[in-house]
Amino acid sequence: MKIATWNVNSLKVRLPQVLDWLAAQRPDVLCLQETKLADGQFPVAAIEAAGYHVAFSGQSTYNGVATLARLPLHDVETELGNGEDPQRRLLAATVNGVRVVNVYVPNGQAVGSDKYAYKLQWLARLRDYLGEALRRHERLVLLGDFNIAPDDRDVYDPAGLAGQVLLSDAERAALREILDLGLTDAFRLRHTEDGLYSWWDYRAFMFRRKLGLRIDLILASPAMAAACLDCAIDVEPRRHERPSDHAPVWASFEP
Template sequence: MKIATWNVNSLKVRLPHTLDWLAVNQPDALCLQETKQEDSKFPLAELQQAGYQAVFSGQKTYNGVAIISKTVPEDVMYGLPNFPDEQRRVIAATLNGVRVVCVYVPNGQSIDSDKYQYKLAWLTALQNWLKDELVRYPKLVLLGDYNIAPEDRDVHDPQAWVGNVLVSEPERAAFRALEQLGLRDSFRLFEQPEKSYTWWDYRMMAFRRNMGLRIDHILVSEALVPNCTACSIDRSLRKLERPSDHVPVVADIV
């Protein structure tokens, strides 16, 4: 299984990029975040014409998640059952015996804001739910935009980010708590180039200067670790016209 995650930052805008990327890379599954589309406007017909099925949970202007797959998704779940929320941030499905969980973790805005407390509460709920989910589905992959850079090596300039969201200790502790459930960061299972990032601000020529963060992740359960043969970041989409500020992360699981 080739499985990928990508925050498209508007599927309406990035649909041509998405279709081209699917055609070239032929993943078995692609998890999207920030689709920013109501379900009635989701481009299901276009994806089906490209040979893919999809399940999705969206809203106008903000958030939105989707799982695009070559096989029909089974046992689909929308949202966190232990965290009632109008924001569309979670969708899960089973593909070929593997539980695929697509998440768009809240950004948090700033550490002194209510949105930061919401983010931490949301992450706690995710962790608590996954405890049981991993029992039900030992083969599980948690993909998405986590809005967390787990370590300083995932930040272009750690000192410049001190005191900001995405890098704060409580957020990083929440990431470690997910790992302590028995999930492994697939990117770090392999030797990787230094200064590998998945997001760059649109401003200050950040991509050209590689002023980025690694905040998009694919975590795999212990049962899948021996079968994970590669994980990489595809920077090519950031070079296109009107790109998302994120790029795909891709893992191969045999």
């Protein structure tokens, strides 16, 4: 089973690239973030024509998540479970016996800002939500754009960027609390080295200069971590004309 995540930074702009990637890579599940489409604008027909079922939760201009799957999606949830959130950032569904939780974690803007406080609150709510989800689902994968670089290996200049948003101590601690629920970073099961990134700023030729962050993660429950065969970042779409600033990340699992 091949499960992937990709922040597309506007599905309206990137739909042809997504369809090409689906045709070339044939994932069983693809989780998208930052679709930036109201639900009535979602390209359901194009996704279904590509051979995928789809569930989505969106809003115009900002945020938005969608999960595409070869097999039907069951028990779809779009809330964290303890109060509605107008920002469309979570979509959970069961696909072929695997609970797939697709998230777009808030960016946080700057340490100490109101948006940073909201990010930490949102992560605490996610932790509580996952605690319950893991009790109900032995086979669970949490994936998406976390807007957190887990450790210094995931940062092109850890000393120069120390303490900034996306790699502050509080954000990393919040991510560790989620991992401590029993989740494993699937990428680190296969890759321990530094310098491997999934996001590069559009400015200053950061992709060309290989200056990025690894903030797109696939986290696996114990049963799924034991079944993980491989995990990788596909940087090729970042080379395209008008690319997303993120690259897809995928992991494969035994059935």
